[in-house]
Amino acid sequence: MDQHGHNRQRVTLGSGQNTTYYWQVRAVNDFGMTYGDGSNTTFRSFTTGVMPGAFAKSLPTNSAPDQPLNATLSWSESNGAEKYQYCLVTTSNNHCPTSKWTDASTTVSLSGLDQNQTYYWQVRAVNNIGTTYADGSNTAFWSFTTGATVAVPVVTISATIPTANEAGPTSGQFTVTRTGPTTAALAVFFTVGGSATAGDYTSLATSVTIPIGSASAVITVTPVNDTEVEADETVVVSLGANAAYTIGASGSATVTIVSDDVAPLPSVTIIATDDTATEAGPTAGQYTVTRTGPTTSALTVNFSVGGTATAGSDYAVLGTSVTIPAAAASATLTVTRSTMPRWRATRR
Ligand SMILES: [Ca+2]
Ligand SMILES: [Ca+2]
Ligand SMILES: [Ca+2]
Numbered sequence: 001m002d003q004h005g006h007n008r009q010r011v012t013l014g015s016g017q018n019t020t021y022y023w024q025v026r027a028v029n030d031f032g033m034t035y036g037d038g039s040n041t042t043f044r045s046f047t048t049g050v051m052p053g054a055f056a057k058s059l060p061t062n063s064a065p066d067q068p069l070n071a072t073l074s075w076s077e078s079n080g081a082e083k084y085q086y087c088l089v090t091t092s093n094n095h096c097p098t099s100k101w102t103d104a105s106t107t108v109s110l111s112g113l114d115q116n117q118t119y120y121w122q123v124r125a126v127n128n129i130g131t132t133y134a135d136g137s138n139t140a141f142w143s144f145t146t147g148a149t150v151a152v153p154v155v156t157i158s159a160t161i162p163t164a165n166e167a168g169p170t171s172g173q174f175t176v177t178r179t180g181p182t183t184a185a186l187a188v189f190f191t192v193g194g195s196a197t198a199g200d201y202t203s204l205a206t207s208v209t210i211p212i213g214s215a216s217a218v219i220t221v222t223p224v225n226d227t228e229v230e231a232d233e234t235v236v237v238s239l240g241a242n243a244a245y246t247i248g249a250s251g252s253a254t255v256t257i258v259s260d261d262v263a264p265l266p267s268v269t270i271i272a273t274d275d276t277a278t279e280a281g282p283t284a285g286q287y288t289v290t291r292t293g294p295t296t297s298a299l300t301v302n303f304s305v306g307g308t309a310t311a312g313s314d315y316a317v318l319g320t321s322v323t324i325p326a327a328a329a330s331a332t333l334t335v336t337r338s339t340m341p342r343w344r345a346t347r348r
Contacts, residue, residue, distance in 0.1 A: 016048055017050050017129055017130070018047070018048060018049070018050045019047065020046070020047040020048075022045045023043060023046075024041075024042065026040070048129070049129040050080050051127065051129045051132055052078040052079065052127050052130070053078045053080055054078070054132060054136065055077060055123075055125060055132070056076050057073075057122075057123060057135055059073070059074045061142075061144075062142040062143060064145070066146075066147035067146050068146070068147070069111070069112065069113040069146055070109065070112075071113060071144065071146070073088075074106060074107040075107075076106070080125075081125035081127055081132075082126060083126050084124065084125050086101070086102055086121060086123045087100045088102075088119055090118070090119055092118070092141075094139035095139075096122060104123075115146055115148045115149060116147070116148050119143065119144055120142070121142055121144075122134060122138070122139075152244070153179050153186060153245045154178070154179045154180075154245065154247070155176060155177065155186075155239060155245045155248060156176070156248040157176050157190070157237060157251065157253045158177070159173070159174055159253040159254055161255070162253075162254065162255055163256050164222070164223045164235075164255055164256070165223065165257070165260060166224070166261070168225075169223040169224070169225045171222045172220070172223075172256070173219070173220055174219040174237050175217070175218050175219075176188050176208055176216060176217050176218075176219065176239070177216040178215055178216070182212065182213050183212065184212060185209050185210060185211050185212050186209065186210045187208075187209045187244070188207060188239060189242055190206065190237050190238060191237075191238050191240055192204050192235065193236040194236035195233045195234045196233035199224055199226065200223065201223050201235060201257060202221075202222040219237060221257070226259075227261055228259065229261045229262065229263045230259045232256050232258050233256070233257045233259070234257070235254065235257065236253070236254050238252035239252065263294065264293065265293075266292045266293035267293075268289060268291050268299075268301050269290050270301075271288055271290075272285065273288045284336050285334070288333075289303075289331050289332075289333065290324075290330040291324055291329055295328060298324060298325050299324045300323045301321060301322050302320055302321045303318075303320060303321065304320065318333060
């Protein structure tokens with residue numbers, strides 16, 4: 001190369017990668033010439049760099065279908081690359097607008113891709129020498145197409161027949177409902193709680209299957225008609241978590257079992273526990289009124305009074321009732337003076 005650089009101290013060379021160049025410079029005027037560094041043989045050298053090496057796109061394979069919405073792009077390494085840039089577009093014209101080139105390492109984790117969309121992409125490796133496109137050409141775009149996500153159904157439970165009764169028995173019912181398509185059966189899992197226990201109703205399973213073509217399934221609570229006198233009891237069904245669904249706002253529900261058994265009425269009796277009262281003295285007579293059954297509350301027993309003695313003159317007026325207090329099975333009536341009257345007890 002013999003270039004004349006009149007009045008300039010700099011010459012720009014053309015490109016030639018990976019080449020060693022040797023150069024000398026000389027200054028010239030009408031009286032002679034002077035070589036750089038004092039000698040016409042003091043050449044210097046430099047070597048040019050190398051463009052990024054050839055490389056190729058890896059994944060997703062070209063034209064891959066049904067890719068996730070967070071697909072990862074990857075490619076092989078390019079020797080000498082200082083950085084990579086990828087381009088992702090939805091236009092099938094093997095062209096990338098300048099603004100779409102994005103810096104990357106050798107993989108890119110995409111996110112937020114659209115469903116059922118075909119994307120086109122290309123990668124290039126860059127260094128200070130130049131740019132090398134993947135697969136040998138700036139128009140060698142690859143494509144992939146995303147799939148469609150299927151929404152996870154939301155399941156809820158409600159007590160569609162909230163009251164069951166031992167009489168009959170009549171059943172209670174829960175209904176488990178799902179959102180979304182009914183093209184496949186869905187098993188919904190649950191646990192059972194509440195105050196009712198094993199003998200109070202026919203035991204439930206641990207899951208119910210919503211069949212194909214249906215948005216709901218029922219769980220039936222069938223009471224056992226026992227003879228126990230008892231308060232209302234509850235059956236609480238709570239839905240259990242599973243990857244196949246999410247649980248909606250109503251994740252549990254309650255069916256109440258009503259007992260039909262009533263306590264028999266207590267029977268009451270009266271006896272004269274001290275059957276002679278005398279006017280002389282006078283000594284008192286006594287009746288005892290006794291009840292059967294529980295003593296959890298007081299019981300008032302009505303009575304009427306008869307006999308030959310006259311209330312008020314022969315003995316103190318007795319009234320018309322006596323109360324057996326709570327926690328006691330009996331109460332006494334005391335008769336002062338005169339002949340004992342005869343009693344007829346009635347219960348109230
Ligand atoms: Ca019961
Ligand atoms: Ca019963
Ligand atoms: Ca019962």
